[in-house]
Amino acid sequence: MIDGQILYRDFFEFHPPLGFLITAGWLTLFGQSLLAARLLMVLVIALIAGLGYSCCRMVSNRPALSATLVLAWSVSVPGPWMQVNHHWFTSLFSMLTLWAVLRAEGKPTRLSMAGLAACAAALVTTHRGGMIALAGLLSILSMRSVRSLTIYIFSGMTLASLALAYLWSQGTIMAAFDQVILYALNHYSNIQALPYGAFMDLQMMFGVLSFPLAAALLLLLIWRKGPNCICQQPWPTLILFAAAGLVGCFPRPDAVHIAFCAVLVLPLLAGTLAQLLSAGEIRPLWRTLGLVTIFVPLPPLAIAAVRSTNAPRVETQAGLYGVVAGGGILPLLKHLQTLPPGDHIFFYPADPMLPFLTGRRHPARLDMLLPQYSTPAQYKETCRQLMQEAQWVVSHVEITRPDFYSAVFPAMTNPLPPEKMAFEASLDAAFVHVGTYDGFQLMRRAAADVALCDEIIR
Structure with a gap:
């Protein structure tokens, strides 16, 4: 987009436009570098944590407990996912919506902020943001104020109208509908199903357990004090947003996706704990939780820190890059830097970081080709584009093999569909191998032909 490509026309995406606009705007202002990208995520995650703390403190009036819960969530997110990711933007706008609703008190400014933030969440990640917008709507309905409801809806519709105006100015309204709505409905969830908490480790345990723990504590609160205790605000709002966070983990509720969403259940946890325990009882609880929060994730965090410190580094177009995993990346990046500057490199099947690190244009509308996820038509269209424009192909061999898909996408029934096999056969016929770098292969154009x-077969 920074180079002038048009979203949904020049490249394919099934997410709404706001996350791309935020990232492109930030990198335009501060440079297309790893440092700028990292600073963006530091800012976003810090804002999420700050809003989470504020919401927890509002409903519990327990600063130490609130800080401990937010700290526990913060360290539960695995390091490799501290990246520019649409889920972080969605979590930020979700928490801003919750914060604004909790502090609304009939104030138009905060109700407007809630509507804008809820719509922004939906304009980043459709299903997660849609659940947040619905949770906000139901929360305001429970206030029984037509004026508050009008402000919330009007604010959200204003931002949605601006997004539609942007797509209209780009001439991509129909393309966006096809990709964001129709494609996502028909092709997204078919390979995503996983058991709740899949791939969990010690570091991610708190996030995975936070939803069932909140549910158990809420039931205990109802049993002790009766159902009427949760009928008044802020309880309906807390329950609605926690439920939206849980549903937002699906259709792929692995430990990573839960970690993104778990911040939404923290205020409900804080509120129930404050109601169930007295000030004297809650103090040892948050101290114990704080110690566990620090020491349980300590081994993986320490290992990650040592690996990062000792990682070999290579200078790239995006800045100094430390190669923590994947030994072949280092020599591959060095080789790619020696290629003619104008040559286009096709990265297969999914390596979105490599175009960013190398400063090379990926000569296809898609940057990801996965079995039973990408359609035969997309395989064929991508094949034609690379035959016409690509001088080189970088193949990540590991993620073209069936065992990789079986591990990461256990719901995938056929990791070797005919279109994938035919696509890879066309690559082998059109490009010759010039080097192998651990799990990567570099191929040069030889007999490319559309x-x-x-x-x-389409």
Whole structure:
């Protein structure tokens, strides 16, 4: 987008536009570097934590407990996912919505902020943001104020109208509908199903356990004090947003996606604990939780810190890059820097960091080709584009193998569909191998011909 490509026209995406606009705007202002990208995420995650603390303190009036819960959530997110990611933006706007609703008190400014933030969440991640917008709507309905409801809806519709105006100015309204709505409905969830908490380790345990723990404490509160105790605000709002966070983990509720959403359940945890325990009883609880929060994730955090410190580094177009995992990346990046500057490199099947690090244009509308996720038509279209424009191909061999897909996408029934096999056969026929770098292969254009793509059946 910074180079002038049009979202949904020049490249394919099934997410709404706001996350791309935020990232492109930030990198335009502060430079296309790893440092700028990291600073963006530091800012976003810090804002999420700050809003989470404020919400917890509002409903519990327990500063230490609130800080401990937010700290526990913060360290539960694994390091590799501290990245520019649409889920972080969605969590930020979700927490801003919750914070604004809790502090609304009939104030138009805060109700407007809630509507804008809820719509912004939906304009970043459709299903998660949609659940947040619905939770905000139901929360305001429970206030029984037509004026508050009008302000919330009007504010959200204003931002939605601006997004539509942007798509109209780009001439991509229909393309956005096809990709964000129709494609996501028909092709997204079919390979995503996982058990709740899949791939959990010690570091991510708190996030995974936070939702069932909150549910158990809420039931205990109802049993002790009766159902009427949760009928008044802020309880309906806390329950609605916690439920939105839980539903937002699906259709892929692995430990990582839960970690993104778990911040929404922290205020409910804080509120129930404050109601169930007296000030004297809650003090040893938050101290114990604080110690566990610090020491349980300590081994993986310490290992990650040592690996990062000792990682070999290479200078890239995006700045100094430390290679923590994947030994082949270092020599591969060095080799790619020696290629002619104008050559286009096709990265297969999914390596979105490599175009950013190398400063190379990925000569295809798609940056990801996955079995039973990408359609035969997309395989064929991508094949034609790379035959016409790509001088080189970088293949990440590990994630083209069936065992990788079986581990990461256990719901995938056929990791070797005909279109994938035909696509890879066309690559082998059109490009010759010039080097192997651990799990990566570099291929050079030799006999590329669009006719080779005819074997891929639509």
